[in-house]
Amino acid sequence: MFKTKTTLLISLIFIGLFFVFTHKVRAEFIVDFNSAINVLPDSSLLVKEKITYNFEKSIKHGIFRSILLHNSKKEPIEIRVISITDQNGENYEFTESVSDDFLILRIGDLNKMISGVKEYNISYQVFGSIGYYDDFDEIYWNVTGNEWSVPIESVSANVVLPNNVFSIEQSCYYGKVGSNKNCKTTEPNTFVSNSILNEKEGLTVAVSFPKGVVSTYQAKNES
16 A cells, blocks of 8 residues: 555656646747738738747748738739848748648748747738728738747737828737737737737738729739
C-alpha cells in the first residue's frame, strides 16, 4: 500500500511539473500586422502589409500568406504581387499558387532555415474588389485573412481614399468568418483590433464613399 501511494505521488509530481514547464513554452505568433490600403482612382487597391512574425524557437523556412480571390459580392478579383521584402528592403524568395479560391504566397528560401523575429513587407495591387451600389461605392476588405494557424497579437489598418475624399460610413469587424464583433476606430478610416486574434480569426474593414470617386472596374472577360 505504501509503495502504491509513493508511486502515485511521484506520478502526480511529474504531471504537475509537465504542466508547469509546458505552460511557459510559447508557440510561434504574429506580433503585429499592419496594413495600409490605398484606394486608387482606377478602383484598384494598393495594399502594403507589414507583418512582424515571431517564430520563437521553431525552425522554419518562412510563412504562407493566403488572400481570398473574390470580393464581398463573390465576384472574382485579380491580385498582382509587387514585392515582398524584409525590414532592410531585401527581397524574399516567394512562389505564387492558387488553391480553393485563394492566392497562396509561400515566402521563404527552401534552402535556408530561420527562427526568432522576422519582418515581412508585402505589397500588391488588387483589381475588382470595390463594391458598386446605387448611392455609394465601398471597399470591403479582409485585412488579415482568416487562414492563419497562429494568433495575432495586434492588428491595425488604414484606408486612404483618392483626392482626400471623406468616407460616408466606416466599420470594422474581427473574429472568425461571419463575426460581427466591432473593432476600434482610432481616427477616420483607421482601425485596430480590440484584442488578440486567435487562430483562424481575422479583421475586416468596410469604408463607403461617394459615387464618381473611382471608375468602374471591368473584368477581362467583360466587354
